[in-house]
Amino acid sequence: MKSASLFEIVAARCWNVLNEGKTFTPVFVLSVFLIANGLAVDPLRFGIAAVAALPLFVVYYIYDYPLHLRWFLWVPPAGFIAMFGHWNTGLLLWAFGLYVFFTVFFWGTLYYHLRIGTTWWNFTRIWKLFLKNTDSTSGNVGEQLPKVFLLLLVMDWAYRDGVGPGTHSWEAYAVFVAGVAFYSWLVHKLLFNWKPQEYPDYTSNAAVSNPLAKRVVVIVIDGCRKERFEEADAPFLHYLQKTGVYYDLMETVYPARTVVCFSSMFTGTYPREHGIQSNMVxxxxxxxxxxxxxxxxxxxxxxxxxxxxxxxxxxDYVESFTAVENNDIVDHKIMARAKEIMKRENPDLMVIQMIAVDQTGHSRGVLYPEYLDKIKESDRLIEDFYRWMEREGFLDDTVLVVMADHGQGNGIGGHGHLDVGERFVPFILHGSGIKRGVRVKEHRSIVSLAPTISYLLGVPFPDKSRGPVLTEAIDEVSSKGETA
Structure with missing residues (x-):
């Protein structure tokens, strides 16, 4: 399997501008306005219109109205229309049409076909999935459309009424912007109450001087929804679940975006502290x-x-793979190359990201048979990797962690705002020095992964680690772990 090229790395960062909701909103609004006005756009008036909308762009960047809060987004455009009596049906139709094209056809069909081999007919399903989507991406219809409509109406109002003194009710508009800012703050203050509770202190466990394990191997099934994991035909993973330690309430972090979650998993702390707030870094x-x-x-x-x-x-700690690969073979290639890396590097900590489950959820939905089929495929590949480690001697004195970084919500399998199916993830500890047949029902967080790895390998905790070590899973006086 090829590594990610420099072009792919840059392209992934560029795509995140359009994928992440906070950055998509201003890019899309400005693009729609220019497209709708065509060559006739007046640069000065356009500049004034953009400046007029800027405070609202900032408000919506700070306050993204997650989950059920998105229904409150229709109040500001209704208030603007009532205050200023401004409406432009043609402009809003342009916005709606281009949004449908971008999400359903460009993203949901063309992009997925070229990148992971999804059928050209994917638009026949994905339009329904986008309507249910609640995550923090540009595909969140209920969040993006009211923001886009308000911002376009504001720009159109500022653009069409002229640029001279006294041509606009700027004082009234300033009051309106202040009202939207206060309204946004108030809605979030009173109703945004589902962020995971953070551990307030740094990891207090006493570090061990002697390693309890020679190696830790972490296999992350990206975007694996917990109840679908438990429903799937995955006998080997369920064997690990029953004969190791399984966590019923292992919670991800907010926002539940891949780079954010991985950053928390391997630093032991939260986005506000490690600095990675979304996939847009x-x-x-x-x-x-x-x-x-x-x-x-x-x-x-x-x-x-x-x-x-x-x-x-x-x-530089990342050895990358290309994500431009048919989704039916990408995990096969990932696990084959993971074997090569293990033999070449013989690392103390090996982390492997499997991506086919996540990509199936995004392109075909999590509540369809294809998603369960991908979990089944993951099961077979992980068992094969486990048996290979056993034959090669890599399993000796090794702790295996199988987990997800986040779950996936309904619709396009979105993740970010912690909708149903996103918050709790499958999490298994198995192997050397790990208790057998234990099911932990108490609440835990993925920020405990880094300190637990440090504890097992006998190295100091990361400097800002907050998660407690998962000591309830560790049997320090047991004999070295058995193989399956």
Missing amino acids: WKLGVRVESVFDKLKQQGRKGVLFGCAHLIDAFG
């Missing part, structure tokens, strides 16, 4: 220590074998 690299850093300081090695997005957070 403005400043490369986590700004705190990771478990990879701690291993390097001890002269040991950790490798994260994942997609190009993860380079933005972990840089």
Whole structure:
């Protein structure tokens, strides 16, 4: 399998501008306005219109109205129309038509066909999935359309009424903007109450001086929804679940975006502290220590074998693979190359990201048979990798972690705002020094992964690690783990 090329790395970052909702909104609004006005656009008036809309762009960047809060987004455009009596049916039809084209045909059909081999007929299903989507991407219809409509009406109002003094009710407009800002703050203050509760203190467990395991292998089934994992025909994963330690309430972080979750998993802390707030990374690299850093300081090695997005957070610790691959073979190639990396590097920590489940959820939905089929495929590939490690001696004194970084919601399998199916993830510990047949029903968080890895490998915790070590899973006096 090929590594991600420089072109793919740059292209992935560019795509995130359109994929992430916060950045998509201004790009789409300005593009629609220019397309609708064509060559006749007046540069000065366009500049004034953009400046007039800028405060609202900022408000909507700060307040993204997640989940059920998105229904409150229709109040500001209704208030603007009532205050200023401005309406432009043609412009809003342009916006609606271009939005449908971008999501259903460009993203949902062309993009997925060229990148992962999804059928050319994907538009016949994905339009229904977008209507249910609640995540933080540009495909969140209920969040994006009211924002877009208001911003376009504001720009059209500022553009069409002239540029001279006294041509606009700027004082009234300033009051309106202030009202939208206060309204947004109030809605979020009173109703945005489902963020995961954070651990307030840093990891307090006493570090161990002697390693409890020689190696930790973490296999991340990206975007694996917990109840679908439990329903799937996945006998090997369910064997690990029953004979290791399985967590019923292992919670992801907010926002539940892949790069955000991986950053929290391997630093042990939250987005506000490690600095990665979405898949759109403005400043490369986590700004705190990771478990990879701690291993390097001890002269040991950790490798994260994942997609190009993860380079933005972990840089040279990432050995990348190309995500431009048919979805029916991509995980097969990932696991084959993971074997090569294990033999070549012999790392103390090996992290493998499998992506086919996540991509199936995004392109075909999580409540359809195709999603269960991909979990079944993951099961077979993980069993094959486990047996290979056993034959090659890599399983000796090794702890295996099988988990998801986040779940997936209804609709296009979105993830970000912690809708149903996103919050809790499958999480299994199995192997050397791990208890057998334990099911943990207490609440835990994926920020405990990094300190638990550090504890097992006998290295200091990352400097800002907040998650407690998962000591309830560790049997320090047991004999070394048995193989399946």
